[in-house]
Amino acid sequence: MIGKLLNLWTIGLMAAAPMVVSAQVDTTGFGGPDGEDLYIELDMADGEGIEDMVMPVLHWDVNDSLLHIPHYDVYCNWNTETIFDRMKVANLPKDTLRLQLIHEDCDHALPCPGHVTSPFGPRKGRMHYGVDLKLQTGDPVVTAFAGMVRISKYNSSFGHVVVVRHHNGLETLYAHLSKRHVKPGDIVEAGDTLGLGGNTGRSYGSHLHFEVRFLDQPINPAEVFDLENGQLKARTFDIHKGVFEEIAAARAAMAARKYHVVRSGDTLSAIARRYGTTVPKLCKLNGISQNSVLRLGQKVRYN
Numbered sequence: 001m002i003g004k005l006l007n008l009w010t011i012g013l014m015a016a017a018p019m020v021v022s023a024q025v026d027t028t029g030f031g032g033p034d035g036e037d038l039y040i041e042l043d044m045a046d047g048e049g050i051e052d053m054v055m056p057v058l059h060w061d062v063n064d065s066l067l068h069i070p071h072y073d074v075y076c077n078w079n080t081e082t083i084f085d086r087m088k089v090a091n092l093p094k095d096t097l098r099l100q101l102i103h104e105d106c107d108h109a110l111p112c113p114g115h116v117t118s119p120f121g122p123r124k125g126r127m128h129y130g131v132d133l134k135l136q137t138g139d140p141v142v143t144a145f146a147g148m149v150r151i152s153k154y155n156s157s158f159g160h161v162v163v164v165r166h167h168n169g170l171e172t173l174y175a176h177l178s179k180r181h182v183k184p185g186d187i188v189e190a191g192d193t194l195g196l197g198g199n200t201g202r203s204y205g206s207h208l209h210f211e212v213r214f215l216d217q218p219i220n221p222a223e224v225f226d227l228e229n230g231q232l233k234a235r236t237f238d239i240h241k242g243v244f245e246e247i248a249a250a251r252a253a254m255a256a257r258k259y260h261v262v263r264s265g266d267t268l269s270a271i272a273r274r275y276g277t278t279v280p281k282l283c284k285l286n287g288i289s290q291n292s293v294l295r296l297g298q299k300v301r302y303n
């Protein structure tokens, strides 16, 4: 009984304060030296010792609170610290899962009206998991769909960043903001302002980095939105393995690339001979000319 109560109490805390506690809560340490007493007191029916109790547990119902978190049943977590689990292999449904992007009372909005300055996909040897949309610092950035704010924090790469979990099952990310106007647990409607655009984090020039994800897996925002006119491509979006194959193939191709690290005395022709390729091929792969001076430690791609 005590174990069950402890469990309920833990999730109760999450419901009362979703901004600080994830679903996987370590209960050790709660209550300090008097922690044991706390759980025993929860079992009392006559109200004795009630002044020592944590009040929210008295009014809280597990079924009600979890329903408030959009798609808790699919994600099985509510983490307000980790932006995405990039290493996670999503347990995707075998069959196509059709997401209803909008309902009659649940509309959509383009986060900002600017044109695309950098598309989704591989970019200069790195993966770009979103699209970059032009804006001026201070322009409002709005949420694409209704939902609940999961992340609102500063991150060294994303700068001021907001992630929203939507009722339609998707999550969206808004990065490089100059100001954030929301906090985890906030309920938002499509078009509500999340913050102001900016140039924070690893960013060169004011823009919005906008991502769309399902179970941490990146989806090309251009597959969901017509980014030029702000309209949805369709009222539904089908989740199936093919949606993520393009990015998985690009990641695998990037991982398979091989590099030679330049040492003293290396020349392009020596490197070409060593790896059974030619100088023109090396130049093309690395975007350099045959007369380029190699630096010690420089990485020269050879496949």
Ligand SMILES: [Zn+2]
Pocket (backbone or CB within 6 Å): 118, 128, 130, 131, 132, 208, 209, 210
């Ligand atoms: Zn970007």
